[in-house]
Amino acid sequence: MADLNASIRDKALALGFDAVGFAPAALAPEVRTRLAAFLAAGQHGDMGWLAVRPDRRAAPAILWPEARTIVALGMSYAPAFDPLETLARPDRGNISVYARNRDYHDIMKGRLKHLAQFIVSRFGGNAKPFVDTAPVMEKPVAAQAGLGWQGKHTNLVSRTHGSWLFLGELFTTLQIDPAPPPAGGCGSCARCLAVCPTDAFPAPYRLDATRCISYLTIEHKGPIPLELRARMGNRIYGCDDCLAVCPWNKFARPGGTEKLQARADLAAPALADLAALDDAGFRARFSGSPIKRIGRGRFVRNVMMAIGNSQDAALRPAAARLLADPDPVVAEAAAWAVGRLGGWAAE
Ligand code: B12
Ligand code: SF4
């Protein structure tokens, strides 16, 4: 058994993963009740897919009854820069760290497949990779496998990688000894709760996704709720505030996956340039990036929020050009931005 654990761990690290753990293919009953409470409160907003078969999401055994063990994997994307720096530059857009280069799913998937092949060829049984897209609750799974704990911001915090781990997992029919629970925890810290610009945490360990800027800029399709717009600042794709202030990040070293290192042109892109993107320009600029998934309309809507919050009248023409945009959500966002910058009276 020790050989099994050690071989899989060594192989995973050699493939480029930064954290590895093992857990039984089952989750504690409170995970199901907490997911049910989140859904009952409507805190998932438009993410209807989260509410499809929540029993299955909270019970890995329903997903694959033969699975005995989950191998939980983490890939560090700890930044080598201050992720909140661009927030102080109102004519620029702030893109969250995870989206400043390639889509991590593609990198994770390739590595998980290699690890699955290794496990089956070396130890037999069967193994299936999962990452994000499958209905698996990856944070409680990773916590149970010893990768860390769910912090008050709800994400997994690792003693060695702070808040900056992408998660993925392999289910296997092999029986593997689970990892001991890690030391560490949030204690009396509440920095992440206090920093959230939209007050998205109704209580520690609980997120109302409908208020989270990550949800508003990435998942939400229609107009952004009026009362939250001013609080978004220049965050145009995701948000890192609650992750970035976590004191456990001081132990994190910049991640070793080159394709996850930030692209220089996405560090502080000029809002005026982004507002001018048409469909083809958007696709070309974000080819291979997770940002491409939301499409030009939603992205430019976000850029309009940032322009509206910039207090920079020089950006008014960039918004005014979109007042008659064929996408009504973009046109409305542009009108809001123009209004915030003084409207027509100031022309
Ligand atoms: C839906 C989703 C979102 C939604 C909702 C987030 C959320 N917290 O639920 C939105 C769009 C807002 C989002 C945002 C982000 N996401 Co996201 N998201 C997911 C996804 C697909 C599902 C998460 C889920 O199941 N939510 C449902 C809720 C109910 O589950 P939960 O958060 O585990 O809830 C637990 C706590 O609330 C806790 N709890 C509740 N009450 C209580 C009470 C007590 C006392 C205690 C102790 C605990 C507790 O128990 C619940 C059950 O475990 C996962 C991938 C996956 N398949 O798991 C990625 C995932 C969670 N996201 C991820 C990332 C990176 C982000 C962002 C940082 C991206 C960004 N920079 O913009 C932000 C972070 C925002 C935040 N503070 O959470 C990573 C997190 C990695 C990590 N280290 O944890 C994941 C795992 C993707 C991945 N494969 O790496 N995301
Ligand atoms: S990602 Fe940003 S908006 Fe969402 S909970 Fe964290 S700090 Fe709040």
Ligand code: SF4
């Ligand atoms: S900032 Fe503090 S409370 Fe939030 S996750 Fe990190 S240690 Fe926990």
